[in-house]
Amino acid sequence: MxxxxxxxLAVCLLICSFNIxxxxxxxxxxxxxVEVQVQRLASQLRCLVCQNQTLADSHAELAQDLVQExxxxxxxxxxxxxxxxxxxxxYGDFVRYSPPLKASTVLLWLGPFALLLAGxxxxxxxxxxxQRMAVDAPLTEEEARKVSELLNK
Amino acid sequence: xxxxxxxxxxxxxxxxxxxxxLYLDPREVPSPLVGKPxxxxxxxRLDNPEKKISPKEMLGKVWLFNAxxxxxxxxxxxxxLLVELSKTGFVPIIGLDYKDTxxxxxxxxxxxxNPYVANAVDADGRVGIDYGVYGVPETxxxxxxxxIAYKQIGPIxxxxxxxxxxxxxxxxxxx
Amino acid sequence: xxxxxxxxxxxxxxxxxxxxxxxxxxxxxxGNAVWMGLARPLARTQxxxxxxxxxxxxxxxxxxxxxxxxxxxxxxxxxxxxFRIAAVWGGHEGSLLLWALILSVWTVAVSLFSKHLPDDMRxxxxxxxxxxxxxxxxxxxxxxxxxxxxxxxxxxxxxxNPLLQDPGMIFHPPMLYMGYVGFSVAFAFAIAALIxxxxxxxxxxxxxxxxxxxxxxxxxxxxxxxxxxxxELGWGGWWFWDAVENASxxxxxxxxxxxxxxxxxxxxxxxxxxxxxxxxxxxSLSLLGTFLVRSGVLTSVHAFATDxxxxxxxxxxxxxxxxxxxxxxxxxxxxxxxxxxxxxxSRESFLLANNVLLAVAAISVMLxxxxxxxxxxxxxGKISVGPPYFDSVFAPLMTPALFLMGIGPIxxxxxxxxxxxxxxxxxxxxxSIATAIILPLxxxxxxxxxxxxxxxxxxxxxxxxxxxxxxxxxxxxxxxxRIKAIPRAWWGMVIAHLGxxxxxxxxxxxxxxxxxxxxxxLPGDVAHLAGFDFTFVGVDEIQGxxxxxxxxxxxxxxxxxxxxxxxxxxxxxxxxxxxxTEAGISPAIIHDLYASxxxxxxxxxxxxxxxxxxxxxxxxxxxxxxxxGGLLALSDRRYRMKKRNKNSNDDELSEQEVVA
Numbered sequence: 001m002x003x004x005x006x007x008x009l010a011v012c013l014l015i016c017s018f019n020i021x022x023x024x025x026x027x028x029x030x031x032x033x034v035e036v037q038v039q040r041l042a043s044q045l046r047c048l049v050c051q052n053q054t055l056a057d058s059h060a061e062l063a064q065d066l067v068q069e070x071x072x073x074x075x076x077x078x079x080x081x082x083x084x085x086x087x088x089x090x091y092g093d094f095v096r097y098s099p100p101l102k103a104s105t106v107l108l109w110l111g112p113f114a115l116l117l118a119g120x121x122x123x124x125x126x127x128x129x130x131q132r133m134a135v136d137a138p139l140t141e142e143e144a145r146k147v148s149e150l151l152n153k
Numbered sequence: 154x155x156x157x158x159x160x161x162x163x164x165x166x167x168x169x170x171x172x173x174x175l176y177l178d179p180r181e182v183p184s185p186l187v188g189k190p191x192x193x194x195x196x197x198r199l200d201n202p203e204k205k206i207s208p209k210e211m212l213g214k215v216w217l218f219n220a221x222x223x224x225x226x227x228x229x230x231x232x233x234l235l236v237e238l239s240k241t242g243f244v245p246i247i248g249l250d251y252k253d254t255x256x257x258x259x260x261x262x263x264x265x266x267n268p269y270v271a272n273a274v275d276a277d278g279r280v281g282i283d284y285g286v287y288g289v290p291e292t293x294x295x296x297x298x299x300x301i302a303y304k305q306i307g308p309i310x311x312x313x314x315x316x317x318x319x320x321x322x323x324x325x326x327x328x
Numbered sequence: 329x330x331x332x333x334x335x336x337x338x339x340x341x342x343x344x345x346x347x348x349x350x351x352x353x354x355x356x357x358x359g360n361a362v363w364m365g366l367a368r369p370l371a372r373t374q375x376x377x378x379x380x381x382x383x384x385x386x387x388x389x390x391x392x393x394x395x396x397x398x399x400x401x402x403x404x405x406x407x408x409x410x411f412r413i414a415a416v417w418g419g420h421e422g423s424l425l426l427w428a429l430i431l432s433v434w435t436v437a438v439s440l441f442s443k444h445l446p447d448d449m450r451x452x453x454x455x456x457x458x459x460x461x462x463x464x465x466x467x468x469x470x471x472x473x474x475x476x477x478x479x480x481x482x483x484x485x486x487x488x489n490p491l492l493q494d495p496g497m498i499f500h501p502p503m504l505y506m507g508y509v510g511f512s513v514a515f516a517f518a519i520a521a522l523i524x525x526x527x528x529x530x531x532x533x534x535x536x537x538x539x540x541x542x543x544x545x546x547x548x549x550x551x552x553x554x555x556x557x558x559x560e561l562g563w564g565g566w567w568f569w570d571a572v573e574n575a576s577x578x579x580x581x582x583x584x585x586x587x588x589x590x591x592x593x594x595x596x597x598x599x600x601x602x603x604x605x606x607x608x609x610x611x612s613l614s615l616l617g618t619f620l621v622r623s624g625v626l627t628s629v630h631a632f633a634t635d636x637x638x639x640x641x642x643x644x645x646x647x648x649x650x651x652x653x654x655x656x657x658x659x660x661x662x663x664x665x666x667x668x669x670x671x672x673x674s675r676e677s678f679l680l681a682n683n684v685l686l687a688v689a690a691i692s693v694m695l696x697x698x699x700x701x702x703x704x705x706x707x708x709g710k711i712s713v714g715p716p717y718f719d720s721v722f723a724p725l726m727t728p729a730l731f732l733m734g735i736g737p738i739x740x741x742x743x744x745x746x747x748x749x750x751x752x753x754x755x756x757x758x759x760s761i762a763t764a765i766i767l768p769l770x771x772x773x774x775x776x777x778x779x780x781x782x783x784x785x786x787x788x789x790x791x792x793x794x795x796x797x798x799x800x801x802x803x804x805x806x807x808x809x810r811i812k813a814i815p816r817a818w819w820g821m822v823i824a825h826l827g828x829x830x831x832x833x834x835x836x837x838x839x840x841x842x843x844x845x846x847x848x849x850l851p852g853d854v855a856h857l858a859g860f861d862f863t864f865v866g867v868d869e870i871q872g873x874x875x876x877x878x879x880x881x882x883x884x885x886x887x888x889x890x891x892x893x894x895x896x897x898x899x900x901x902x903x904x905x906x907x908x909t910e911a912g913i914s915p916a917i918i919h920d921l922y923a924s925x926x927x928x929x930x931x932x933x934x935x936x937x938x939x940x941x942x943x944x945x946x947x948x949x950x951x952x953x954x955x956x957g958g959l960l961a962l963s964d965r966r967y968r969m970k971k972r973n974k975n976s977n978d979d980e981l982s983e984q985e986v987v988a
Contacts, residue, residue: 025853025864028846028935035846046712048182048287051629052570054714057563059907061252062287065278090285092185097714099699104708108699112692112721119684127672127680143597147530151444157661160605161654164612168647170698173705174625175639183710 029071037074041083042067046095054097184285184304191218191295192283199250199258199272206273208299211247215325217318218293219269220249220286223261228290231308232265238314239268244322248272251281251289294318296325331396334384335475338425341377341432342465344370348435348458352451356524364451371439371454374461375432382429385474386416395481398422398474404487404903406874414497415488420622420632421474423501427618428464430502430509431457438513438538445534452520453513460512463645471638487874487903496556504549504576508614510542511579514586515611518604519653522660527600532593535607537962539590543583544958550576551951562909562924564844564939566947569718572630574697575617578690582610585686587958592679596741598667599676602683608657612650613690619646625701671743678736685729692721723777730784730832733825734791738798756790773840781836788829792822817964824957831950837943844940846926848933858940860921861885865893867925867934875901875908880925880934882912896925896936920944 029035042056047063055063055070066087073083087095099105186192195207208218219235221228239246248269250258255274262269275281284293285304292305303321305313348370355363385398389412394400402415402422417426435457442450468474517535521527553576558566567573586606592599619642620626624634670676696713704710734756735749764783768774799818802810811819847855849864856862865881877899884891894912901908914921919942926935 023850023853025847025849025855025862025936028848044714044716046714051180051631052568052627052714053629057561057565062278065282069279069282089185090282091182091287092285092710094182094710094712097712098716098720099711099713104703105699105711108695108713108717109721111695112688112725115688115691116685116725119688120681123677123681123684124672127677130666130669131671144529147528147533151530151533155658155661157601157658160609161651161658164650164654165647167698168643168651170702170705171619171623171625171643171646172640174701175623175636175643177625177701177704179625179627179700179704181710 031075034071034074037080038067038071041070041074041080044097045070045084045087046097048091048095181306182285182287183306184301186285186301187304189301191293191299191301192280194273194275194280194283196273196275196280199248199255199262199274202255202274206247206271208295211245211295212299213297215244215297215322216270216295217244217246217322218249218284218295219246220251220275220281220284220289220291222251222253222289223257224253225289227308229265231290231310232268234309234311234314235268236266239270243319244326245270249280249284249286250274251286252276252278292318294321294325297328330384330387331393331475331477334381334388335473337377337381337384338465338469338475341374341381341428342462342469344374344377345458345461345465348374349455349462351455352458353455353523356448356451356455359448361447364447367451367454367458368439370458371432371435374458375436378425378429378432378465382416382425385422385425386413388475389413389416392485393481394483394485395478396474397476397478400478400482400485402488403485404874405484406903407485407488407493408873410498411488411493414492417501418488418492418497420638421468421472421476423505423632424464424468424472425474426501427505427509428461428468430505431461431464431512434509434513435461438516446526449520449524449526449531452523453516456516456519457512460516460649463649467638467641467645471635471641484903487901490875490899490901490904490906490908491560493874493901494556494560496552496560500549500552500556503545503552507542507544507546507549507583508576508579508617510538510545511583511607511611511614513538513542514607515653518607519656522604522656522664525660525663527604527664529594529597532590532603536587536590536594539583539587539607540958540962543580543587544955544962546576546580546583547951547955547958550580551948551955554951555948558944559911559913562911563937564842564911564920564922564924564941564944566944569693569696569715570630571626571628571697572617572621574693575613575620578693579610579613579617581686581690581693582606582613585683585690586610588679589683592676593667596668596670596676598670599680599683600664600667601661602680604661604664605657606683606687608650608653609690612646612653613694615646615649619643620697626697668742670741673739673744673746673749675736675739675741675744678732678739682729682732682736685725685732689722689725689729692725693718696721723780727780727784730788730828733828734787737821737825738791738795752794753791756787756794759790760784760786768840771841775840778836778840781832781840785829785832785836788825788832792825792829796822815964815966817961817966820957820959820961820964822957823960824954827950827953827955827957829950830946830953834943834946834948834950838941838947841942842940842944844937846935846937848929848931849936850931850933853933855936855938857938858919858942859886860891860940862894862923862936862938864934864936867928870897872899874903875899877910878925878928880912880923880936882923882936882938884914884921892921894921894923896923898925898927915945917945918942 039056043054045055047053047055047058047060049060049062050058055067070083073086084096093100099108101109191208193208195205198204198206235246246268250272252275258272273280290308292309293301294303296302302325303317305318309318348367351363352367388396388399389403390409392403392405398419398421402419403412407415417423435454438457439454514535517531517538521531553573554566558564586603589599589603589606593603621630622632622634623639623642624631624636625639696718699713700711734753738752739749760783763786764779765774767782768778799814800810843858845855845857849855851864851866853864854861861884863883863885865883867878867880870877870879877897879895879897882894884894892914894914896912897910899908899910909924912923919940922939922941924937926937928934
């Protein structure tokens with residue numbers, strides 16, 4: 001019995017000495033919750049020295065510096081708006097990929113929907129007007145017959 | 154007006170904007186700090202790292218704040234102009250040594266001349282960010298009350314100096 | 329010597345194009361058969377001349393002739409041959425030559441396949457295409473000469489941008505240009521019809537195949553660009569609403585409206601003014617794209633090096649072509665005439681709504697793209713308009729269009745009734761809503777956007793399947809016979825619409841359920857993402873033909889079972905000294921696993937980004953289905969029947985030619 005236990009213990013020790021339990025990869029940044037906020041902001045803010053890239057995607061030094069600033073601000077508990085305002089105060093609205101709603105951007109933000117409504121309205125008017133038209137269908141069919149004759153010559 | 158003319162009219166308006174756009178630079182970022190107080194800082198000086206420098210020291214004077222670095226080729230282009238300007242004593246120039254090493258910066262100034270009354274060392278670029286610096290060189294004209302009156306993006310050219318900066322400084326000095 | 333010959337060939341081509349752009353059109357106005365007849369041989373000559381010039385430039389690249397400035401700027405001796413050839417269109421001048429070449433290809437194609445057209449119409453069409461060619465050739469010869477010499481010759485070239493050293497470069501620009509330039513055919517048809525006054529169903533029928541073909545190419549080109557960005561740029565993005573991407577998307581949107589509008593004009597004789605205007609706008613947007621990319625007006629990773637002189641030239645060209653055609657439209661629009669009558673609820677009205685929605689979408693994309701320029705020009709400061717704006721505006725605009733896709737195809741022409749339609753669609757509606765709610769809940773995340781996206785996708789699928797089922801209802805014949813009995817054009821529509829549904833599923837799922845993580849990895853470290861285990865094997869150094877790289881390998885397993893090994897590289901291209909990341913991707917139907925090697929860290933570890941992208945491949949499968957549907961529609965019998973007639977006509981003509 002004792003021999004068996006010793007044997008078992010020896011085997012266990014042997015296995016433990018070959019311990020190759022894989023190490024967990026450490027995240028690049030320590031604070032995961034803050035990092036979520038940082039990534040969200042960095043993907044909505046513009047790299048100022050790149051040709052149209054977000055801070056998150058850019059390898060430029062200024063972009064990395066700004067992401068670091070954002071990280072520190074986020075770690076301090078600043079909200080998205082506060083961090084964005086901080087950067088806008090220094091670099092202007094250019095740094096935001098989502099333009100703020102101001103007098104000068106009303107046309108931008110509301111334009112498409114106004115256009116959609118106008119288009120829909122215009123469409124409706126046109127359709128009603130067309131319904132009251134006096135053009136007869138038979139004429140079109142005759143023309144269509146003529147056309148297919150021409151085509152099949 | 155015929156409705157069918159609308160597409161043509163819209164196109165011509167757009168074309169007008171496109172034409173204007175040919176003469177604009179889409180990569181230039183104007184500073185929102187113009188007309189606002191120059192951000193405060195308290196950085197060590199290049200010539201004497203024990204001592205600090207801050208914009209408060211320049212209150213009551215009109216001055217130029219020039220962000221530069223020894224690794225920046227465009228800064229080397231504008232440097233002779235700055236040296237000339239400093240020799241006239243017309244307006245003091247404070248430098249912001251941006252993301253540089255003291256050794257390299259001092260070496261460059263010894264070599265090419267020192268137009269700066271003093272240099273603030275911004276090793277990590279934080280103060281640069283506060284000023285909205287996104288590239289070097291950039292120069293700010295700051296008035297007697299510590300307000301930013303103008304920002305020159307890129308190297309100072311003879312034209313910029315003659316047509317914009319000098320007249321502005323004269324005007325601010327007279328206030 | 330060869331570059332000079334190529335240059336000379338372009339000059340000759342310009343002369344030919346000038347002739348092509350004038351004599352046939354004047355001939356058509358005067359009824360001069362000889363002048364009209366010049367169009368076809370001139371088209372062929374132009375193609376040969378521009379083709380020859382292109383070959384000369386390709387030869388300069390293949391033979392590494394660094395005395396040509398363009399070759400020296402875009403190539404290098406270490407660049408592998410296939411990229412040296414692709415580099416022909418890697419820069420501004422060469423890509424213009426490609427544009428001109430493809431335009432001459434389409435022109436000669438039209439000259440070959442237009443025997444059924446009336447002579448004056450054909451003459452005008454080829455003439456208009458010749459005029460456009462004049463613009464591009466003049467542009468090249470005056471301010472963008474690809475054959476300009478570099479004296480003294482460079483010892484070696486500056487190399488092609490590493491981002492472009494990829495198979496995508498061989499495929500994406502030519503496909504895209506085939507699409508952009510292809511819309512010039514529809515444009516020319518429209519102009520010819522406006523000039524000649526023959527704007528009828530026949531005109532629409534002739535225009536359709538050309539337009540569909542161009543649309544197919546553009547779809548494939550955009551697909552290629554998106555997929556290329558995905559695997560090339562290293563962070564799994566596939567669309568950024570970048571100015572140049574938008575420049576390709578706007579013609580696509582208008583082109584889609586155009587192919588639908590042409591269908592109505594052909595079948596019902598309606599929408600003539602719309603169709604003509606859409607044809608003009610589609611090509612105009614192609615030209616606008618050319619301007620945006622080359623003028624320096626907007627910032628983009630795609631932009632070519634800029635020069636204000638070039639911008640002014642292209643803008644002048646735009647004003648002449650677009651302004652001229654829109655002026656022509658305004659003048660001749662009253663003569664276009666109305667089509668048949670149809671009620672407020674009918675297939676026509678749904679297609680008209682489709683036109684309006686796609687047009688509004690295209691205008692909105694243009695608004696967002698040009699708005700920063702508008703504000704800057706008016707001195708209102710500088711703003712940026714990026715993905716957050718476009719995403720929030722585009723989805724609501726497209727929602728009604730996608731919804732109508734379920735209703736339009738089953739509505740009757742001329743008059744349909746809402747209650748009847750609702751009746752037929754209620755099953756599809758119910759199934760779509762249920763799936764859109766249950767599926768995300770099962771997958772773990774239900775948001776309004778996910779629900780909406782899935783609803784629209786399943787709505788299109790269920791209504792389309794329903795429609796196919798109805799149409800295939802047999803009378804004793806076998807299924808295969810019944811399938812073959814339905815025209816290919818209809819099947820093309822079915823597949824293209826299903827392609828949109830597949831695309832929508834891909835976009836919705838990947839945006840709603842993707843995940844990523846950024847970790848520091850030493851050999852042996854394991855990271856976890858979306859239920860998978862990523863084990864970092866290690867990094868070794870390898871040598872490529874013109875780069876050195878650090879190659880990282882990551883073993884992926886799930887529940888202890890090894891699934892795949894991802895290989896990602898961090899390359900340094902020796903000539904340009906530019907770093908580049910090659911992502912390691914394991915694509916599959918259900919998801920993509922994506923790994924991107926980052927930087928080496930101080931402790932010997934590497935930063936690695938890992939992504940899980942569920943159903944991202946559906947995006948491109950959907951686009952491919954759309955393109956396939958278009959091709960299927962093109963292969964419809966009626967276009968092939970015309971070919972048979974054309975062959976018999978051919979025999980007659982050749983006899984006459986011999987006699988003459």
